[in-house]
Amino acid sequence: MSQTVLDQVPVLSMADMPKADFAQAFGQSFQRFGFAMVRDHGMDPKLIDDSWAMARRFFDLPEAVKQRYDAKYNGGQRGYTAFGTEIAKGASENDLKEFWHVGRDLPEGDPLAQSMPPNVWPDELPEFKPLFASLYREFDRVGAELLSAIALYLELPERWFDGPIENGNSILRLLHYPPVSPHAPGIRAGAHEDINLITLLLGAEEGGLELKDRDGNWLPVVPPPGALAINVGDMLQRLTNHVLPSTSHRVVNPPPERRGHSRYSMPFFLHLRPDFMIDALPQCVSADNPRRDPPISAHDYLTERLIEIGLIKA
Incomplete structure (x- = not known):
């Protein structure tokens, strides 16, 4: 996949295309590239702008304040993870980022609550909770619609994914890559594949996201303003027996003249419900593509x- 090919990846409209046509184009982009770009998703631009502003306000708080909400007490699932904690699978250097996790709040007594701790919220910013709870719900809604298109592409019933993702352990991550010196090493987040089903990413003002093509080349991914970049995660790769490939990506430092600027992004990691068994779909198994992986629960x-990326200890 050359840069020219990447430039030709269509930005698909969720509003302007018939659902069947969108499903085919979206699925083909996933199968060919492991990612797609989508506009007209219906998310409120003001909600998104307010969320960017609030993320900046949070990360500008003193380190001692942010540490009050340390996510190490809940396996990294809710609250704050400090700069330099996470490491890509197989990497030797920790990532140059800090982040906050918002997850799903379940009703008291729900059997899935033991694997999904309640959210924590910063007392210093009272608008933080309602704002990001709203953004979470919007990502949840759009993610379910995108998965319905993938279901059609895989010749499943359109709403097949609704059950597997109901009360899923999805995570909204607010990410901050602080400024670095002009002479800093080139990688802010090491090469990795996402764990979940699909990731929905609102574009960052500062560039740096790169995708690895089938020939091993790293290519920049820059969605148009307001569009989502969506990539296949390892759970969907496993569910489709690698028909839809999980794509390696990383975040590199910008040119030296831009390294004094922070980079912010807001990925939404859409997960299955913890008790769902991930097993290869029958239509994705064939003599040419035999079953690759044994069944495993989404929680396990x-x-x-x-454990591999250092957010919980073995």
Whole structure:
């Protein structure tokens, strides 16, 4: 996949295309590239702008204040993870980022609550909770619609994914890559694949996201303003027996003249419900593509991977 090919990846409209046509184009982009770009998703631009502003306000708080909400007490699932904590699977250097996790709040007594701790919210910013709870719900809604298109592409019933993602352990991550010196090493977040089903990413003002093509080349991914970049995660790769490939990506430092600027992004990691068994779909298994992986629950798979990236201890 050359840069020219990447430039030709269509930015698909969720509003302007018939659902069947969108499903085919979206699925083909996933199968060919492991990612897609989508506009007209219906998310409120003001909600998104307010969320960017609030994320900046939070990360500008003193370190001692942010540390009050340390996510190490809940396996990294809710609250704040300090700069330099996370490491990509197989990497030797920790990532140059700090982040906050918002997850799903379940009713008291729900059997899934034991694997999904309640959210924590910063007392210093009272608008933080309602704003990001709203953004979470919007990502949840758009993610379910995108998965309905993937279901059609895989020749499943359109709403097939609704059950598997109901009360899923999805995470909204607010990310901050602080400024670095002009002479800093080139990588802000090491090469990795996402754990979840799909990731929905609102574009960052500062560039740096790169995708690895089938020939091993790293290519920049820059969605148009307001569009979402959506990539396949390892759970969807496993569910489709690698028909839809999970794509390696990383975040590199910008040119030296831009390294004094922070980079912010807001990925939404859309997850299955913890008790869902990830097993290859029958239509994705054939003589040419035999079953690759044994069945595993979404919870056990997530735990396995969180240990690998250092967010929980074995």
